[in-house]
Amino acid sequence: MELRQLKYFIKAKELLNFTDAAKALNISQSTLSQQIKQLEEELDILLFNRIGKRIILTEAGEMFSEYALQSINKANQGLLLLKDLNNLNTGKITIGVIYSMRIPFAKALIQFARRYPNIKIQVVFGTTKDLLEKLELHHFDFVLSFYERTKQPHLKYQTLLSSNMVLVTAKKSSLAGKTSISLKQVAELPLALPFSGYSTIQFFVESFSQKKLNPNICMEINDIPTLFEIVKTGHWHTILSETSVNDPHVVGIPIEGKNMRRTIMIISLREAYEKKAVKKFYELMTGIQI
Amino acid sequence: MELRQLKYFIKAKELLNFTDAAKALNISQSTLSQQIKQLEEELDILLFNRIGKRIILTEAGEMFSEYALQSINKANQGLLLLKDLNNLNTGKITIGVIYSMRIPFAKALIQFARRYPNIKIQVVFGTTKDLLEKLELHHFDFVLSFYERTKQPHLKYQTLLSSNMVLVTAKKSSLAGKTSISLKQVAELPLALPFSGYSTIQFFVESFSQKKLNPNICMEINDIPTLFEIVKTGHWHTILSETSVNDPHVVGIPIEGKNMRRTIMIISLREAYEKKAVKKFYELMTGIQI
DNA sequence: TAACATCGATCGATGGAACCGATTTAGAGA
DNA sequence: TCTCTAAATCGGTTCCATCGATCGATGTTA
Structure with a gap:
């Protein structure tokens, strides 16, 4: 059972005519016949009744079509979601910030939120120590904090400003x-x-x-x-x-x-996946004079 | 995008290791690599981040996996439905039971097995927490357990006895x-x-x-x-x-x-297909004084 | 630090499956 | 009985899922 077969089946169910369905699917009628037959064999049940030269859905076909459609829909929805993600129309980022950065950070935050209104943003203020601990637990996508004497190898540091x-x-x-x-x-x-x-x-x-x-x-x-x-x-x-x-x-x-002079750093986990929205946030913060 | 690829992806997501996932899927590692890559190309986004010899799920992979899983599940449910339609006298049901229910459950089990000798039954005893986790993964048709304070919206609850x-x-x-x-x-x-x-x-x-x-x-x-x-x-x-x-x-x-007094519930996934044999089991359990 | 083990990516080869056009089969209508 | 049409089937072609072998990178052990 493959999505391809399910799609063929659904189209055939809609048009109740293999020749037309094949045309709509841009495949030959013979291919459609074969694929439907193969699906029926795998499911071990007839989906269409062939009455003379007409086809009608069987009870099994009727019941199965609902699940087939939902399966196709779910896959399509996943695809749509990813398209949205690519266009930064969805997603969520979580940021830890030390209180000293409240004012410059707020400027960047406002710009980002205006530009990408569909991205949810969670901001947590705290002490450097708290924030870094939570970063290790993957609670944050990144942390804005002062530079600490000891750089840790599993963290990534980007200088923001002094x-x-x-x-x-x-x-x-x-x-x-x-x-x-x-x-x-x-x-x-x-x-x-x-x-x-x-x-x-x-x-x-x-x-x-x-x-x-x-x-x-x-x-x-x-x-x-x-x-x-x-x-x-x-x-x-x-x-x-x-x-x-x-x-x-x-x-x-x-x-x-x-x-x-103290250095403000963007600190993140080196091995963590960097979300697209997070990259944009970095660009925005390092690009503008915050 | 084909169900085959989605299944490969989900297994790789579960094990976070292509070699192991390929073994579990009974295909070669190279095939898995290629299929995942092909899926990624079609979706135009990376599902896994390759860091050295490790792979981790990307944000996109995380979000997509839910839809992939649902697509697979819907297709499987359709299949189940048809198997069920074909013959009530065959099939298999899998039940999770808390140990406290051992004795009354055994009575119902014996009755059911006598009545439907062709249905294979798999029983797993465990703690409520374990059983509910496995239920979410579609490992069980239903679970017999005590009522928990919080009802979850995606689960179906049927009172059995106090x-x-x-x-x-x-x-x-x-x-x-x-x-x-x-x-x-x-x-x-x-x-x-x-x-x-x-x-x-x-x-x-x-x-x-x-x-x-x-x-x-x-x-x-x-x-x-x-x-x-x-x-x-x-x-x-x-x-x-x-x-x-x-x-x-x-x-x-x-x-x-x-x-x-504690309440024993039959707990099942709301959106899952309910096998005929399972319905019969419900009737038997709620009907008789177990 | 050198040898080794392990993992994912890649390559070339192969068998099978999806696909096509042509043909056959068989109802439906005249 | 003939014709029209739609599904099934046949034979051939193309494509692709799969495999084993190998590469390169990385982590581990002696």
Whole structure:
């Protein structure tokens, strides 16, 4: 039993005339006769009753035709689905993003979603550690995160952009006019930092201790908008990647030092299949200045 | 696209290894490679990613496989229908049964086999979870099992009978005369329970913990006749569905509580073709008091 | 790191199947 | 009885599913 035979059968059932059906199928009448006969032999039952020169469907043929049609339809639906997939009219991608990338990522996301409205997108914000763990479990197609010291061989890394670490302070603050600030000066200010689960800040704590500085950390808050509220008072300051800063009432002052630039990477599993939609997302992100 | 190719594809998807799949299909590896490639060319998309000597399913392959499988299934169902139409007196049915139903099921089985001696019957005992998984893969015509909390829309459920949970104890035991027993009393007895893979006992563990009882579970044994041997000593007791109890040396004492009745269901795939022989089996089971 | 085992891809050969045109067979209508 | 038409059948051709052998790549073991 092959789909070809089922298609022949269905056409013959529709027209109830082998000669016409053969013409419609662009095959010869003899071929159709033979294929129907072969199908009947395999099924061990007559699908058509030959009454004189007319053919009529048998009960078996009537019942079987429903399944034959459904079988053909299912195969065709699969074909249609793939055509859709090729045109990016279907599919789903899941992305893990660190919160520092929220603002630039949102721009890319909006562009992508406009361009490919039929692709479902799932976004999960989290810490680098969490996201990478879930990536290993195939929960994400890719992760946007800072570069970690150790590259792992089973992961694929694509550089997206570099971002400077900045001291975030209120616009009305006396510091606001500076074009840069040293780590030593930062250590003397009252700080409200992001929660230490975030790699941004882990990295910073190390930088302080390397220089034997003792920063004045007053608070740790796991929410950047709230941090901004604190900073806006002008009493406290915070440290973030410059990609995180877009509030009109605060400014970011680049921190001096060659290690104060961090690299944003697209990280994915090396051996995983790369969906077409994901490739498009990469192109969009690396192409535009996000 | 032919059914042959779809079947090859599905087997390759299952085993994720062309060599093994070819063996299972009784064709050569080269044939399989070529046919898969041909299918991919016709669909104009890769179904497998070849990474070194490994193959993994692509997104397209994953999505297409569902339709491929359904196409194959529909054709097979049509075939089944015709075989059925040809002769009710031959054929084969395959049934999955939970062990608790062993005794009442055996009665129905004997009756059916006497009545339709030409129908081959294959019976597989297993846990509810195993059986339902195999049902999804079309390995069974139907499954006899306890009712699970969540009905799934693609399955068909027919109530067969209700069965009380009983404490099984030796006939010589001092408890043997009781007409019922509370869960609290049960928790104080030394228990030898069926292996926790069985849904019977999972259900019971939940009941104990809901009432904050701490049962004294001394053993878990994956074989009911062996459990009876343990129970016959009079030192230990077990918990089973009353349908499991037919040993002359033990008795079952109904456990009190409105949740202590469990419903036995006939569970089958909603969209699958229902063989005539299977319908007869349903009639026999629901008709007689098994 | 060198030898080996294993997997998928590819090649050339072959048998069988799909297909065709021509012919035969057999109802239906005149 | 003759004619028309539609399905079945026959013989020949083309195509393709299949195979075994081999290649190249990759992972494993000594």
